[in-house]
Amino acid sequence: MSAATPTPAAPLDARRTALVIVDLQHDFIGDGGAYARGGAASDAARRLPARVAPVARALRERGGYVVASQFTLWPDAEGEPMISPHLKQLRPFLARGDFEAGSAGHAVVAELDGLVNVSVLKVAYSAFFNTQLDWLLRRVGIDTVAICGIVTNGGVASTARDAHMRDYRVLVLGDGCAASTGAAHDTALADLRTVGEVTTCDAFVARLSA
Numbered sequence: 475m476s477a478a479t480p481t482p483a484a485p486l487d488a489r490r491t492a493l494v495i496v497d498l499q500h501d502f503i504g505d506g507g508a509y510a511r512g513g514a515a516s517d518a519a520r521r522l523p524a525r526v527a528p529v530a531r532a533l534r535e536r537g538g539y540v541v542a543s544q545f546t547l548w549p550d551a552e553g554e555p556m557i558s559p560h561l562k563q564l565r566p567f568l569a570r571g572d573f574e575a576g577s578a579g580h581a582v583v584a585e586l587d588g589l590v591n592v593s594v595l596k597v598a599y600s601a602f603f604n605t606q607l608d609w610l611l612r613r614v615g616i617d618t619v620a621i622c623g624i625v626t627n628g629g630v631a632s633t634a635r636d637a638h639m640r641d642y643r644v645l646v647l648g649d650g651c652a653a654s655t656g657a658a659h660d661t662a663l664a665d666l667r668t669v670g671e672v673t674t675c676d677a678f679v680a681r682l683s684a
Contacts, residue, residue, distance in 0.1 A: 488536035492616045496623030501579035512567030518652035523585035530589040543601035547573040599632035618643040622650030627662035644670025
């Protein structure tokens with residue numbers, strides 16, 4: 475008896491689909507950014523913009539919506555960044571001006587210039603937490619979100635789970651994400667299959683309908 479033929483993946487209505495790009499910012503992955511200065515920039519993460527930009531372009535060309543989340547360190551009354559204790563312990567090199575809204579380091583990487591419909595500023599892992607992302611997506615008629623960016627087991631995972639809890643159809647672009655290690659990345663993707671579909675950048679683009 476022959477093996478069953480795999481069921482083709484269903485097409486995606488681009489006009490009801492959003493690409494959520496998590497934290498591809500200069501301070502995280504750019505030369506001279508905060509993480510590069512602190513020796514914490516990831517080579518795997520630095521390769522993502524070239525992979526994600528064609529996906530954003532394809533979705534925009536078909537009438538879809540592209541959102542970038544930007545991790546933000548807001549200043550206190552003295553101008554010092556308000557860094558959560560766990561992050562300060564993990565990244566002690568973070569300093570005044572890093573991830574400050576409007577700064578060069580806070581900006582989305584140049585490869586995505588002209589490809590993002592809107593950015594949301596976030597203070598924690600999830601792009602939904604204390605942002606207007608859910609309002610924006612519903613306002614433009616989105617029911618499906620494809621998530622990519624950094625890190626797979628942090629901002630990407632939290633955003634995917636929050637999207638699932640809000641009843642969006644969730645896809646995670648596995649090769650459009652990165653973590654600190656390959657093992658952490660693979661484990662996170664395996665876990666995320668409980669809340670959505672894990673696919674690739676090319677496969678996602680191939681399923682988009684105009």
